[in-house]
Amino acid sequence: MAKQTSKKKPVKGAAPLPSSAPEKHVRPSWDEYFIEIMHAAAKRATCDRGRSGSVIAKDRQVLATGYVGSPPGQPHCDEVGHEMHKVINDDGVISEHCIRTIHAEQNVLMQAAKGGVSVEGATLYCQMTPCYVCAKLIVAAGIKRVVSFRDYQRGEKSKALFAKAGVQYDLVHSDTERY
Ligand SMILES: [Zn+2]
Numbered sequence: 001m002a003k004q005t006s007k008k009k010p011v012k013g014a015a016p017l018p019s020s021a022p023e024k025h026v027r028p029s030w031d032e033y034f035i036e037i038m039h040a041a042a043k044r045a046t047c048d049r050g051r052s053g054s055v056i057a058k059d060r061q062v063l064a065t066g067y068v069g070s071p072p073g074q075p076h077c078d079e080v081g082h083e084m085h086k087v088i089n090d091d092g093v094i095s096e097h098c099i100r101t102i103h104a105e106q107n108v109l110m111q112a113a114k115g116g117v118s119v120e121g122a123t124l125y126c127q128m129t130p131c132y133v134c135a136k137l138i139v140a141a142g143i144k145r146v147v148s149f150r151d152y153q154r155g156e157k158s159k160a161l162f163a164k165a166g167v168q169y170d171l172v173h174s175d176t177e178r179y
């Protein structure tokens, strides 16, 4: 994600900086900035099977934040345990998922809806490639770019949908999040 920054030409006749000068502060890129906020939101998550966060931003401004959690006022996994659900995947493998919580990507969309904020044309930042349900909601909400911090081992359908729907999908780290 490192961006190539163009170095400014030194001003003619300017004295060189003494070697003891403190290193110049490097500002994070906009993607890095929103990902940091996404990680901060994730700390509020209430299910230890995946403490994810999500941020929706447009025109360099945060529109909404969200994290994995039960519907407001409902008991949390951290207090009452998970609500497990078995799923038979396309490859025949049975996997178990906790369905007590709303995914971070759904919660960030709901927060925008609750406040009447349009997310059309915005970018959604998330911990890992969204699941297929979240991917469909993201497309329906008019999100135009998705930035995932890590990949998800069952994220192929979501990526295919993004490609078909014209949603730009960017992956920060190529390693896969096991979930
Ligand atoms: Zn849970």
Ligand SMILES: [Zn+2]
Pocket (backbone or CB within 6 Å): 103, 105, 130, 131, 132, 133, 134, 135
């Ligand atoms: Zn999801």
